[in-house]
Amino acid sequence: MVPSGLLGQGADLQSTFALQRGGQACCSRQRAASSRRTATRAIAEPPVKTAPGSNGVATSEGDSKLKESILQNLLNTGSSTHIEALDAKDVYRGVAQSVREKLVAAFNRTQEYWREEDTKFIYYLSAEFLMGRSLLNxxxxxxxxxxYGEVLKELGVKMEALVDAEQNAALGNGGLGRLAACFLDSIATLDLPGWGYGIRYKYGMFKQALKGGYQDELPDIWLTNGNPWEIARPNITYRIGFYGTVDQFQWSPAEEVIAKAYDNPIPGFQTSTVGNLRLWEALPLHEFDLAAFNKGDYVQAVEERRKAEDISAVLYPNDATEYGKELRLKQQYFFVSASLQDVLARFRERHGANWPLLPEKACFQMNDTHPTIAVAELMRLLIDCEGLGWDAAWAITQKCLAFTNHTVMPEALEKWPVAVIGKLLPRHMEIIDKIDTIWKDSLKEQEKVLGQVEAAAKSAPPKPPKAEIKPKGAVESLTDALTFKAGEPSGGKEEPEEGEEEEDPVEAALAKYSIITENPWEKGVKLVNMAYLAVVGSKAVNGVAAIHSEIIKDTIFKDFYDVMPHKFQNKTNGVTPRRWLAWCNPALAALITEALGGDEWINDATRLSGLRKFADDKDFQAKWRAIKLANKERLAAKIKERTGVTLPTTPLYDIQIKRIHEYKRQYLNLLSVAWRYHQIKAATPLERSKFVPRVVLIGGKAASAYYMAKKIIRLTTAIGETVNSDPDVSDLLKVVFLPDYNVDWAEVIIPGSELSQHISTAGTEASGTSNMKFAMNGCLIIGTMDGANIEIAEEVGKENLFVFGMPAEDVQGWRDGKRAEWKDYDPRFTTALNMIKDGVFGDKEYFQDLADSISDMSKGNDWFLVAPDFTDYLRAQAEVDKLYLDQDEWTRRSILYTAGSGFFSSDRTIKQYADEIWDVKPMPVPSS
Structure with missing residues (x-):
């Protein structure tokens, strides 16, 4: 039933108005007739009659027409013809379908116009898109x-209730997926022809629950009632192959699945442009094995369907097993192959076999290493399916692909065992091997590399005369490489005889450039470094924050930067100011609009700088504080609803919400909380009255196989259980873990926050985007000089951040030299750590690994510098407490954060990508 107040009383819906219904695994040219696209217009359904509106979308010809549309859709999608019998989800679906009609009409016009103009597209390849709810946006x-607001009000419908009835799309997990979603919003808003490509996950990553304080992982079942925002494309399918054999460059897959397309229109703001996110669902080639079923082998009868559905079932399946590893690689190849086939099919329909034109019509941005198999797949499609020679295919591939790196930690770069790729994608392993060989051969002509070879040769010990060792499968020319057979090593030597020199100077100099490397942890196992493959195969490589882009040039990609400096760029991340300020914080948005004399800042976030002149205005500060308090009250109500914990709203709201990981250092936060608890317990009543009350909120998911991260979650809940039930503490300190953190949580948490923690070990966070969202909403930051914190400090003023911690340039030196001798523990650190070890928060045996991980440096522990940074962290926290007592100064800084956040709009980021990497121009759709 509909909750009281959601809908007004109404008559039978049916009586309100009359019903008014008026190839082979890869080659686009070899697709079966039943799989061929019937049109390229992207028309989802019969065109919707539209009238011009502010965005060129279908708008009402009057409230009565819009009301009729909503009521008609309520009848079509609801579970009853009586309005009072409908529940919130029924009403949501009806309203969403009404909006969808207008969205799809604008989408059709956009795609048709772009096709007619034959414009260049950007295709954004990402393993995840954390979209959030769609109705309000x-x-x-x-x-x-x-x-819609007026008509829903007339019908007695509260938009807030409809928003809450929408299920979050389980298509992403963390910052990587949310960045991709922000980018799609900006691509559409800037009128750039662009599509996203990914996987239509059936169960997401997982739905996080707490069971006895421990993380419990449940399937995120979000498609049960359908998704009104997607458009199924049963006529757009592609065959994707796995395993099998290669004979004379022809791959015969042993297993195939079907990739079926679903489109998700992405509307721009204040524009007629509607972009697209095309997602792929994996289906079996054969639905059901009746012969097996009739023999009583019921498992085998559906085995093909199970294997196919596994591919698009779960985001980031546990790769601790061999099957898990294969499944992850299957996922990556599945969506990359389908996406590339799709783009090449559309290109061929318009331009035939004029493949040299492809770079002028398409650019593929690979978001992190997950889609980087695209380098080998595009080569395979062009060579094996379209008949191009290697040189021509390689030139096209390098002009079409671009790569964004999102990490500074070498261990986080994907490295697939050669055996795994060779088994699952044998033709691709052959192509990667050839790329590696030709790439290293090309380096022999580089002056810098020649110098390294000469230096190595001079320092090498003399060798006794001996017969030349003929490299097995060696290539001496591009022609040789093209005829190179699968399974033969690319110029690698035979195993040396006993006593023979293991490596010559040339190979030693080239080894560090190799895409295929030895596994340092497992002798004899070779790995494909996917990031290296992407760097070699792309026209541009970018980091996502100024410091990050410098670090990758100095560390993980140093050798590549030395020989190809022109490829490397920086593109500091951004977030959409629409969702992350205008829509999620409407009261603050209204105040900003009033102060700036208009809402142009929503499309041009640099205008937020105009708020600086109000930072010292006492009346404006009072309004700003009142809005913050109201947002804290809304957050407290949401926490009560979801966790059952009642929180006061007068304390400082201190937030850390992000993926749980040791380098993000939630553990450092918790140790300071333990020390604060100790201080409160040890204080006299008079001393306690001087404490600044604080609510500490932590949220985020731990990867299913990451046991240390799971222990951090349990430590959070254990501290909360102890602190929140201690009468000595009362409202001076509250600690709550927020389960199943996602976009709709963030849309409430961020506006209600006052202090946000971005405290990763300096040099480990590539950028971060939550810090940008917090800054936009006037939340002060405590953090290290890491990632985008540095650029936030530049825009806001470093003096307005609470900065602490060892600088990035000193971190490795400490690890290399001082860690083993570290004994200078702060007594406060020791006290807090002992509280955990002694069982003050229970589960002391369970937490022993956590305690050991940051103590006993002789064992090489505390890689992320929790102990060395603890003292300075407490200093910064003391500054937080002191400043919070001065609410005028705190509010002044809060205003300056919002005023300085305009640079971090994803519109700025996307414009830089479009101008400096993609070469894609705006193509606004004329109003109809």
């Missing part, structure tokens, strides 16, 4: 907030 972006 779509209505607002289409400029329909006013019309």
């Amino acid at each position: 779509t209505v607002q972006n289409l400029g329909l907030g006013g019309p």
Whole structure:
């Protein structure tokens, strides 16, 4: 039933108005007739009759028409014809379908116009897109907030209830996926022809619950009631192959699945442009094995379907097993192959076999290493399916692909065992081997490399005369490489005889450039470094924050930067100011609009700088504080609803929400909380009255196989159980873990936050984007000089951040030289650590590994510098407490954060990508 107040009383819906229904695994040219696209217009359904609106979308010809549309859709999608019998989800679906009609009409016009103009596209390849809920964002972006608001009010419908009835799309997990979602919003808003490509996960990563304080992982079942925002494309399918054999460059897969397309229109703001996110679902080639079923082998009868559905079932399946490893690689290849086949099919329909034109019509941005198999797949499609020679295919591939790196930690770069790729994708392993060989051969002509070879040769000990060792499968020319057979090593030597020199100077100099490397942890096992493959195969490589881009040039990609400096760029991340300020914080947005004399800042976030002149205005500060308090009250109510914990709203709200990982140092936060608890317990009543009350909120998921991260979650809940039930502490300190952190959580948490923690070990966080969202909403930051914190400090003023910690340039030196001798523990650190070890928060045996991980440096522990940074961290926290007592100064800084956040709009980021990497121009759709 509909909750009281959601809908007004109404008559039978049916009586309100009359019903008014008016190839082979890869080659686009070899697709079966039943799989061929019937049109390229991207028309999802019969065109919707539209009238011009502010965004060129279908708007009402009057409230009565819009009301009729909503009521008709309520009848079509609801479980009853009586309005009072509908529940919130029924009403949501009806309203969403009404909005969808207008969205799809604008989408059709956009795609048709771009096709007619034959413009260049950007295709954004990402393993995840953390989209969040769509109803409010779509209505607002289409400029329909006013019309829909009025009609829903007339019907007695509360938009807030409809928003809460929408299921979050389980298509992503953390910052990587949310960045991709922000980028799609900006691509559409900037009128750039662009699509995202990914996987339509059936169960997401997992739905996080707490069971006895421990993380419990449940399937995120989000498609049970359908997804009104997607458009199924049963006529757009591709065959994707796995395993099998290669004979004379022809791959015969042993297993195949079907990739079926689903489109998700992405509306821009204040524009007629509607972009697209195309997602792929994996289906079996053969639905059911009736012969096996009739023999009583019921498992075998559905085995092909199970294997196919596994591919698009779960985001980031546990790769601790061999099957898990294969499944992850299967996922990556599945969506990359389908996406590339799709783009090449559309290109061929328009331009035939004019493949040299492809770089002028398509650019593929690989978001992190997950899609980097695209380098080998594009080569395979062009050579094996389209008949191009190696040189021509390689030239096209290098002009079409670009790579974004998102990590500074070498261990986080994907490295697939050669045996795994060779088994699952044998033709691709052959191509990667050839790329590696030709790449290293090309380096022999580089002056810098020649110098290294000469230096190595001079320092090498003399060798006794001996017969030349003929490299097995050696290539001496490009022609040789093209005829190179699968399974033969690329120029590697035979195993040396006993006593023979293991490596010559040339090979030694080239080894560090190799895409295929030895596994340092497992002798004899070779790995494919996917990031190296992407660097070699792309026209551009970018980091995502200024410091990050410098670090990758100095560390993980140093050798590549030395020989190809022109490829490397920086593109500091950004977030959309629509979702992350205008829509999630409407009261603050209204105040900003009033102060700036208009809402142009929503599309041009640099205008937020105009708030600086209000930072010292006492009346403006009072309004700013009142909005913050209201947002804290909304957050407290949400926490009560989801966790059962009642929180006061007068204390400082201190937030750390992000993926749980040791380098993000939630553990450092918790140790300071333990020390604060100790201080409160040891204080007299008079001393306690001087403490600044604080609510500490931590949220985020731990990867299913990451046991240390799971222990950090349990430590959070254990501290919360102890602190929150201690009468001595009362409201001076509260600690709550927020389960199943996602976009709709963030949309409430961020506006209600006052202090946010971004405290990763300096030099480990590539960028971060949550820090940008917090800054936009006037939340002060405590953090290290890492990632985008550095650029936030530049825009806001470093003096307005609470900065602490060892600088990035000193971290490795400490690890290399001082860690083993470290004994200078702060007594406060020792006290806090002993509280955990002694069982003050229970489960002391369970937490022993956590305690050991940051103590006993002689064992090489504390890689992320929790102990060395603890003292300075407490200093910064003391500064936080002191400043919070001065609410005028705190508010002044809060205003300056929002005023300085305009640089971190994803619109700025995307414009830089479009101008400096993609070469994609705006193509606004004319109003109809």
